[in-house]
Amino acid sequence: MKSSVIVFPGSNCDRDVAVALNKFKFINQMVWHDETNLPKSDLVVLPGGFSYGDYLRTGCIASKSRIISDIIQHAKKGGLILGICNGFQILIEAGLLPGSLLRNKNLRFLSKNVFLKITDVKNQFCLDYKKDHVVEFPIAHNEGNYFVDKSTLNSLEDQNLIAFKYCNEKGITDEDSNPNGSSNNIAGILNSKKNILGLMPHPERVIDPLHSSQDGVGIFKSLLK
Amino acid sequence: MKINSEIIKKHGITIKEYEKITKLIAKDPNLLELGIFSAMWNEHCSYKSSKKYLKTLPTKNDKVIQGPGENAGVIDIGDNDALVFKIESHNHPSYIEPYQGAATGVGGILRDVFTMGARPIAILNSIHFGSEKHFKTKNLLNGVVAGIGGYGNCMGIPTVGGEVKFNSSYNQNILVNAMAVGLTKKNKLFYSKAKGINQPVIYVGSKTGRDGIHGASMASAEFDGNSEEKRPTVQVGDPFTEKLLLEACLELMKDDSIISIQDMGAAGLTSSSIEMVSKGELGIELDLDKVPCREKEMTPYEMMLSESQERMLLILNSGKEEDAKKIFNKWGLDFAIIGKTTNTKNLILNFKDKEVANLPLSALASEAPIYDRKWKKKIISKTKFPFKKIKSVKSLDALKKILSSPNNSEKSWVWEQYDQTVMSDTIQKPGGDSAVIRIHGKNKGVAITIDSSANYCAADPTIGGKQVVSETWRNLIAVGSDPIAITNCLNFGNPEKEEIMGQFIETIDGITQACRYLDFPVVSGNVSFYNETENKAICPTPTIGGVGLIKNLKNMMTIGLKEIGSYIIVVGKTSGHLYQSDFFREILNFSEGPPPEVNLFNEKNNGFLIKQLISQNILNSVHDISSGGILIALTEMCMAGKIGADIKKPSNNITLNEYFFGEDQSRYLIEVNEQKKDEVMNILDKNSIYYDVIGRTQKERLNLDKEFDINIEQLKKINSFWYKNYFKEN
Numbered sequence: 001m002k003s004s005v006i007v008f009p010g011s012n013c014d015r016d017v018a019v020a021l022n023k024f025k026f027i028n029q030m031v032w033h034d035e036t037n038l039p040k041s042d043l044v045v046l047p048g049g050f051s052y053g054d055y056l057r058t059g060c061i062a063s064k065s066r067i068i069s070d071i072i073q074h075a076k077k078g079g080l081i082l083g084i085c086n087g088f089q090i091l092i093e094a095g096l097l098p099g100s101l102l103r104n105k106n107l108r109f110l111s112k113n114v115f116l117k118i119t120d121v122k123n124q125f126c127l128d129y130k131k132d133h134v135v136e137f138p139i140a141h142n143e144g145n146y147f148v149d150k151s152t153l154n155s156l157e158d159q160n161l162i163a164f165k166y167c168n169e170k171g172i173t174d175e176d177s178n179p180n181g182s183s184n185n186i187a188g189i190l191n192s193k194k195n196i197l198g199l200m201p202h203p204e205r206v207i208d209p210l211h212s213s214q215d216g217v218g219i220f221k222s223l224l225k
Numbered sequence: 226m227k228i229n230s231e232i233i234k235k236h237g238i239t240i241k242e243y244e245k246i247t248k249l250i251a252k253d254p255n256l257l258e259l260g261i262f263s264a265m266w267n268e269h270c271s272y273k274s275s276k277k278y279l280k281t282l283p284t285k286n287d288k289v290i291q292g293p294g295e296n297a298g299v300i301d302i303g304d305n306d307a308l309v310f311k312i313e314s315h316n317h318p319s320y321i322e323p324y325q326g327a328a329t330g331v332g333g334i335l336r337d338v339f340t341m342g343a344r345p346i347a348i349l350n351s352i353h354f355g356s357e358k359h360f361k362t363k364n365l366l367n368g369v370v371a372g373i374g375g376y377g378n379c380m381g382i383p384t385v386g387g388e389v390k391f392n393s394s395y396n397q398n399i400l401v402n403a404m405a406v407g408l409t410k411k412n413k414l415f416y417s418k419a420k421g422i423n424q425p426v427i428y429v430g431s432k433t434g435r436d437g438i439h440g441a442s443m444a445s446a447e448f449d450g451n452s453e454e455k456r457p458t459v460q461v462g463d464p465f466t467e468k469l470l471l472e473a474c475l476e477l478m479k480d481d482s483i484i485s486i487q488d489m490g491a492a493g494l495t496s497s498s499i500e501m502v503s504k505g506e507l508g509i510e511l512d513l514d515k516v517p518c519r520e521k522e523m524t525p526y527e528m529m530l531s532e533s534q535e536r537m538l539l540i541l542n543s544g545k546e547e548d549a550k551k552i553f554n555k556w557g558l559d560f561a562i563i564g565k566t567t568n569t570k571n572l573i574l575n576f577k578d579k580e581v582a583n584l585p586l587s588a589l590a591s592e593a594p595i596y597d598r599k600w601k602k603k604i605i606s607k608t609k610f611p612f613k614k615i616k617s618v619k620s621l622d623a624l625k626k627i628l629s630s631p632n633n634s635e636k637s638w639v640w641e642q643y644d645q646t647v648m649s650d651t652i653q654k655p656g657g658d659s660a661v662i663r664i665h666g667k668n669k670g671v672a673i674t675i676d677s678s679a680n681y682c683a684a685d686p687t688i689g690g691k692q693v694v695s696e697t698w699r700n701l702i703a704v705g706s707d708p709i710a711i712t713n714c715l716n717f718g719n720p721e722k723e724e725i726m727g728q729f730i731e732t733i734d735g736i737t738q739a740c741r742y743l744d745f746p747v748v749s750g751n752v753s754f755y756n757e758t759e760n761k762a763i764c765p766t767p768t769i770g771g772v773g774l775i776k777n778l779k780n781m782m783t784i785g786l787k788e789i790g791s792y793i794i795v796v797g798k799t800s801g802h803l804y805q806s807d808f809f810r811e812i813l814n815f816s817e818g819p820p821p822e823v824n825l826f827n828e829k830n831n832g833f834l835i836k837q838l839i840s841q842n843i844l845n846s847v848h849d850i851s852s853g854g855i856l857i858a859l860t861e862m863c864m865a866g867k868i869g870a871d872i873k874k875p876s877n878n879i880t881l882n883e884y885f886f887g888e889d890q891s892r893y894l895i896e897v898n899e900q901k902k903d904e905v906m907n908i909l910d911k912n913s914i915y916y917d918v919i920g921r922t923q924k925e926r927l928n929l930d931k932e933f934d935i936n937i938e939q940l941k942k943i944n945s946f947w948y949k950n951y952f953k954e955n
């Protein structure tokens with residue numbers, strides 16, 4: 001499977017996700033944001049970081065990068081896109097996913113391991129997981145508080161477009177297990193065609209035995225299925 | 226402008242020093258030249274009060290590649306890998322503007338590391354605040370933590386360890402010490418020494434603004450009641466630009482374009498340019514019209530003394546300018562050829578076709594004043610505590626109170642604001658004895674810790690200095706690493722006062738003794754004097770950052786208890802030293818008396834033995850016993866492993882509280898599987914190491930003989946209450 005990781009000025013999880021992709025035998029290349037042609041790819045990854053320092057609004061300036069128009073074309077053709085953390089924010093700013101990511105409810109940067117419930121497995125990113133399974137991923141963000149209007153929220157729920165929800169160890173999604181104030185404990189969502197996933201937690205940081213969990217492996221394995 | 230005594234004083238230069246200047250340069254300096262002297266001769270840049278004593282520190286062992294004197298120290302960790310690390314203070318700016326002060330402290334130390342060609346892989350910090358009741362503390366703590374996080378998170382470098390302490394001596398002088406560790410190849414190190422004449426001098430990074438002018442001079446004087454007025458001397462950080470600068474520099478470093486490189490830190494363009502050519506015994510000529518400026522009509526004085534952040538000075542091999550420029554343009558950074566190296570051994574500054582400064586470099590650097598200041602030996606308090614009172618304290622009350630005190634409270638409120646896992650090589654996060662970072666792509670790791678013990682140092686600086694180095698060493702041993710070297714940040718009051726100078730000299734003596742004995746040299750560091758306001762100085766606070774190597778991460782050790790039914794053993798002798806302990810301070814409100822002595826022979830023996838046991842894979846968990854004593858250490862192991870313990874005081878001639886809360890040094894707590902107990906005891910016996918078997922692990926409850934029985938979850942709640950309550954969160 002061919003993948004491209006887009007590197008923006010200020011991306012800082014680009015290497016981490018490339019390491020993960022290489023580990024799972026993707027044929028990966030790094031693509032500078034200023035390129036106009038997206039190389040032939042099955043998967044495009046928008047990595048975490050602080051693109052353009054996240055000055056203005058998180059992900060906003062990056063969403064106007066030259067490479068973005070090719071990425072939108074890639075999406076239209078049904079190509080896969082994975083946006084992690086800042087990448088999720090960029091996908092929203094680019095209009096590829098609905099809603100917005102506000103500042104965390106306590107107005108502080110939040111870096112910790114959280115539990116996530118897999119709420120949809122009928123998508124290319126989660127095939128390797130079992131529905132309602134609880135996994136442990138780290139989060140590290142300041143603006144991860146997912147917000148969307150009521151009717152869109154309902155349609156996300158109805159169409160099973162929510163892939164991950166924050167929960168506790170037992171899989172209960174409640175206010176106590178919601179680290180940043182996201183609507184309905186949303187940690188990651190899909191577009192209606194389910195070829196785009198945006199999520200705040202970092203699967204690339206939990207892929208080997210020395211990490212605090214290996215639950216991120218599922219996403220990379222799913223993509224290869 | 227005519228130079229008068231008022232202007233000289235404002236530049237922090239004494240009349241005697243001014244006379245020396247006029248003699249050295251054989252003329253009266255103009256204002257720009259005076260400003261340059263002020264920047265180079267202040268305490269922060271010249272180390273004029275400390276140099277004599279810093280020279281006595283051991284700086285070499287067989288792993289040291291570069292000791293003090295460069296942007297950072299460098300050690301060899303095998304396989305052509307080199308670690309670059311340093312600690313630095315940003316105390317004064319952080320008190321005035323906590324967010325920017327702390328952020329730029331992190332930015333500065335990161336630049337020191339990547340200037341040497343290393344990609345930073347970890348950040349640590351030691352931060353000290355005034356009493357939690359002081360009206361400024363909450364705001365300062367909030368700002369400093371957010372600032373440290375704000376910078377490191379954006380750079381994408383994990384902040385993996387540190388300490389947060391409260392003590393009223395820091396009420397008006399907080400400490401913000403930041404440490405960075407970087408990784409490079411041994412044959413890919415870059416230094417600051419300039420070579421060759423007529424080589425282009427290049428300015429890269431951010432534009433120069435009017436921020437931070439005279440920052441280094443500010444850090445070389447006491448605060449008075451109007452310290453707020455110094456806000457304009459605090460720099461403003463831009464971590465995004467620094468991230469670009471990091472990537473651009475590392476990209477340029479792939480080939481041999483760079484002759485030498487120096488970051489523009491304290492005293493900006495002045496000290497960076499002078500240091501580079503002084504080391505190379507050359508001269509330098511700069512054309513200030515070429516300096517990229519953020520604001521219009523900046524004067525040479527402002528350009529030379531600005532401490533705007535995210536800037537670097539390079540000397541390139543001539544002919545490489547165009548290729549280098551392309552790299553910096555790609556990253557959207559300024560790139561300007563601002564001058565050249567010369568053979569004159571002079572600094573010449575030109576502006577608008579006029580020579581505006583001409584100074585001999587020797588006068589600025591090697592001839593800078595060195596003082597042999599007067600000092601007084603610390604008189605050690607011999608006030609005795611009425612020991613009957615100790616017995617009357619219920620051990621559970623003491624445990625709860627210490628666990629819930631600001632200094633011992635669980636610090637996730639702090640850590641969670643730092644990205645700890647970016648770069649995906651963080652193997653041990655904050656909370657253990659040391660952080661552990663994997664060397665990227667390999668199965669070896671580096672253990673890193675940061676420690677200070679201001680209370681011990683205040684009570685007896687020599688013992689305190691010895692203790693803090695030993696504790697650093699112990700923390701590295703406890704995770705299974707071979708300790709290699711340290712970096713130190715020496716925070717003190719005004720050195721012009723005899724008792725402060727005495728604290729400094731005695732602390733260095735203690736540090737030196739421990740470093741020598743443990744073969745644990747100092748490879749980099751910094752001195753921060755004048756942490757003093759209205760005649761009140763901080764406690765003497767040497768902060769030690771230590772680095773060790775774990776050759777095989779399989780042998781890494783953690784503090785959390787692992788299984789039920791295993792044995793808990795105290796390694797090292799407990800004699801129940803309570804003076805200067807948390808027990809005396811927090812429970813009995815008593816802060817007199819000497820700190821616990823450090824027996825370096827036992828320290829080394831016990832440490833090596835623990836290291837041997839870890840490498841034989843026969844221990845479940847290890848924790849060093851430090852402030853709070855055995856009971857606090859054990860509780861931490863219980864909470865980390867979610868496993869309880871059933872323990873008893875061994876029969877000896879000290880009381881229960883002395884045994885469990887005493888802060889005797891060189892001790893570890895180990896957890897040993899039932900099957901391995903005899904083997905471990907045999908090894909301890911054979912090596913004549915003193916130990917006590919104090920009990921066994923059990924499910925979820927901590928039980929101390931007939932004294933108390935409490936659920937670990939409850940202790941966790943007590944331990945995590947303070948921060949949440951302080952910032953009123955649930």
